[in-house]
Amino acid sequence: MRSHWFFTGVLALIIPFTAMAQEEAVQPAPKPVKLMELSNRPVVLQRQFFGQVAARQTVDLAFQVGGQLLALSAEEGATMPSGALIAQLDLAGYQRAVAQTQLNYDKAQRDAKRLESLQGQAVSAVQVRDAETTLRLAEIALESAQDNLGHATLRAPFDALVARRLIANYQTVTAGTPVVRLHDISELRVDIEVPEVLFRQAGARDQVEFSAVFPGDDRRFPLNMREFETETSSVGQSYTITLAFADNPGAFVFPGASVTVYTSAEGIAPNGTVVPKTALIYGPAGEAFVMVYEDGTVRQTSVEIEMHEDGLLYLIEGLSDGTQIVSTGASQLRDGQPVRPFTRIGE
Structure with missing residues (x-):
């Protein structure tokens, strides 16, 4: 009988301690929460856009005269210095035209000098003026022939990246037919669409x-x-903004490559302390509360707010600048609950 009483007393002492240990073992871990600091200072506005790399300029080179293409030295993907030979037509016909007009000019020059020396004797002033006109026409014809000869050769107008050959070599082309597309990569740029x-x-x-x-x-x-x-563009009411790389982004960055552009700017200082709607909890009578973070726990604190014309909620009374509150999901917390600041996904 005494033994039974002894074991009963021991069990009475052990069971409460066991229950307390189990209660401590199942105590939940602090819940991660996203915090914000109340402040009426200007905030930094950040946005993200998607754009494409673009050349400073892109041109399709074409001959101003026609003929058979005999030289096309532009390899796709190659860089060509300014003045380098890109393409050239058969020059024989244009060289003959220059030689012919040169002879006509020389003859007209001799005739004009001879008639001028005979003026007043057997040559009238009208004949001298006609000879001068013929000389001028021969000069113009010579300049045109020389220009055509020069137009039969294409050279790089800038330090260029050959993007694409648009015709094959030995093909007969007409004036204005694009031959090769060149990118000016002296400065790489990015185009983005901004609302x-x-x-x-x-x-x-x-x-x-x-x-x-x-x-x-x-x-x-x-x-x-x-x-x-x-x-603005016809769709989306957006503007195209062109940006330029401050430094060369490196090799194998070509026009058309995709890029993400991040922008940041200091916003206008708000007229008071803004409280996000997700941070507010409302009581049965419509009173507003926020969850204030202190030393690993949250406490429910009454605040007074009002809505301004800009549609934002502003803090009138209850908390001071620098106070940390739960910015999202405050309604899912209870007063005095252990929490920890949320830092990253998956922790």
Whole structure:
């Protein structure tokens, strides 16, 4: 009988401690929450756009005269220095034309000098003027023939990247037929489409920073503003902004490559402290609360808010600048619940 009483007493002492240990073992881990710091200072506005790399200029070179193409030295993907030979027509016919007009000019020059020396004797002033006119016409014909000979050769107008050959060698071409497409890569640029609202906001600020990121590369390349279109596109009411790389992004970056452009600008200082709607909890009587973060826990705190004409909610009373509150999902928390700041996905 005494033994039974002894074991009963021991069990009475052990069971409460066991229950307490189990309760401590199942205590939930602190819940990750996204925090924000209340402040009425200007915020940094950031946006992301998708664009394409573009050359400073792209041209399709064409002959101003016709003929058979005998030399096409532009290899696709090759770089050509300014003045380098791109293509050339058969020059024989144009060289003969220059020689013929040169002879006509020389004869007209001799005739004009002879008649001028005989003026007043057997030659009238009208004959002298006619000879001078013939000389001038011969000079013009010679200049035209020389121009045509020069137009039968195409040279790179700038340091160029050969994008594409548009015709085959030995083909007969007419004047104005594109022969080769060249990119001016002395400065690589990026074109992005910016919505009208953001375009106006960017224009109202003194400093907007741009940077570019290529797929598979975490490096950011600074961009500078070059120009922008002052007419919106027919679809989407967006403006085209052209940016330029401050430094060469490296080899194998060609026009047409995809790029992500990040922009950042300091926003206008709000007229008060803005509280996001997702941070608010409402009581039965419509009173507003937020969850304030302190020392690993949250406490429900009453605040007074009002909505301004801009559609944002502003804090009137309850908290001071620098206070950290839960910015999203505050309604899913309880007063005094252990939490921890959310830093990244998957932690």
